Amino acid sequence: MDKRDHLGEFEQLVLLGILRLGNDAYGMTIRREIETRTRRTTSIGALYLTLERMEEKGLIRSELGEATAERGGRAKRFFTVNPSGREALKQSLHRLRRMAEGHFPVPEVI
Amino acid sequence: MKLRLKILKIAISVIRLRRLRLMVILRALDPVVNLVCWVSKIRTHRKFEILISDFDNCLERSTSIQNQLRTIGSLNQEQKQNLLAAAAAMLKESEYLQGRCSTFAGPRPLGANTLTYVLGHLKYSSTNLGRKNESLERIILNAESDTFFRDVLLWLIVPSAQSEELIGDLTEEYHLRISTEGEADARAWHREQVIKSVGDYLWKHLEHLAALKFLIDCIRWGFRS
Numbered sequence: 001m002d003k004r005d006h007l008g009e010f011e012q013l014v015l016l017g018i019l020r021l022g023n024d025a026y027g028m029t030i031r032r033e034i035e036t037r038t039r040r041t042t043s044i045g046a047l048y049l050t051l052e053r054m055e056e057k058g059l060i061r062s063e064l065g066e067a068t069a070e071r072g073g074r075a076k077r078f079f080t081v082n083p084s085g086r087e088a089l090k091q092s093l094h095r096l097r098r099m100a101e102g103h104f105p106v107p108e109v110i
Numbered sequence: 111m112k113l114r115l116k117i118l119k120i121a122i123s124v125i126r127l128r129r130l131r132l133m134v135i136l137r138a139l140d141p142v143v144n145l146v147c148w149v150s151k152i153r154t155h156r157k158f159e160i161l162i163s164d165f166d167n168c169l170e171r172s173t174s175i176q177n178q179l180r181t182i183g184s185l186n187q188e189q190k191q192n193l194l195a196a197a198a199a200m201l202k203e204s205e206y207l208q209g210r211c212s213t214f215a216g217p218r219p220l221g222a223n224t225l226t227y228v229l230g231h232l233k234y235s236s237t238n239l240g241r242k243n244e245s246l247e248r249i250i251l252n253a254e255s256d257t258f259f260r261d262v263l264l265w266l267i268v269p270s271a272q273s274e275e276l277i278g279d280l281t282e283e284y285h286l287r288i289s290t291e292g293e294a295d296a297r298a299w300h301r302e303q304v305i306k307s308v309g310d311y312l313w314k315h316l317e318h319l320a321a322l323k324f325l326i327d328c329i330r331w332g333f334r335s
Contacts, residue, residue: 027279044279045307048272049314058160061206067278070285072255073248074278083167084160 007092011059013038014050015089018060018079026065026076027051051079059085114253161210168207172200238270245274256297257284260304267311276307 007015017033018025031047034040054060065076081089175197182190242265249261257280264277280303287296 027275028283031279032283043306043310044276044303045268045310048268048276048307049310052272058157058164068282071278071282072252074245074274074281076278077275083164087163087167 007088010046010050011054012089012092013040014047014054015059015081015085018081019086019089023078025079030079054085055079058082059088114258161207164210165207168200168204172204175200241274242270245270245277249277257281257300260300263308264304267308269311280304 013034014030017030017037021029021033027044027047030051031042031044034042034047051060051062055062060079060081062077062079065078067073067075175193178193179197182193185193245265249258249265252258252261255261261277261281264280265273268276280300284296284300287299291299
């Protein structure tokens with residue numbers, strides 16, 4: 001596996017957030033999902049920087065949605081995980097599980 | 111209101127400066143552009159590897175869906191609908207991958223590569239400038255909103271590829287929080303988000319400047335040696 005496909009902790013959280021949200025994965029919902037589930041305060045700027053970095057790596061793709069009045073007439077950008085992103089996330093979580101084996105009970109997630 | 115108009119005048123000056131930057135790019139030196147083309151060829155090879163891997167994954171899953179479609183008659187209504195939805199999603203994904211293929215082309219003369227890169231960058235810059243102007247117009251139309259100053263700050267700092275969506279997300283959640291937590295808490299939340307986001311983007315700009323300075327120092331050291 002290429003060194004550039006190694007994921008940081010926040011990148012893992014973002015990818016998992018996009019997978020959980022499915023068709024409704026855009027900036028606001030991803031941020032709220034991470035904040036609700038991990039109780040970790042996340043700034044929208046840090047999230048978009050991470051999303052941009054992962055899109056450049058080819059791990060995710062994005063497409064523009066419809067503009068809405070509550071967003072001041074601005075469109076949403078929906079994100080989807082690519083197969084290479086799923087594979088990178090899978091490898092990353094397996095590595096974590098192998099390191100934690102014997103010390104912490106980490107269930108098989110994939 | 112006078113302060114808001116002053117801020118808008120400053121924002122318009124920023125647009126003019128960006129146009130000037132665009133003209134400087136037009137006069138970019140050939141050796142610099144050739145170097146970038148050479149580096150981009152290495153990145154293109156890596157992107158090509160990722161695309162091949164994505165195609166292999168897509169092919170594997172589409173083969174599985176095709177096998178299931180052969181036995182669609184034996185499935186119940188819900189299973190049929192799920193299978194058809196999966197097939198439609200697969201079709202969309204393959205169209206996306208085919209679109210990505212268009213970014214790769216056969217070998218071309220060095221001059222053609224340089225021209226393509228410069229034209230591509232100009233097109234990207236002018237598209238972003240257009241988006242930046244549209245974003246400013248939307249902020250001007252909402253000059254009376256509570257988040258006006260913070261929206262302008264974000265518009266200035268955040269790159270145009272992301273600023274529209276980022277400001278839109280903050281605005282949407284701000285209105286949501288007004289209804290659930292009250293105006294004061296929503297405003298405090300919005301302020302905190304803007305400060306943190308501006309800090310993140312300024313840090314990224316500083317990292318780029320530091321990397322550029324390091325590169326220049328290396329080149330200077332190379333010439334001195």
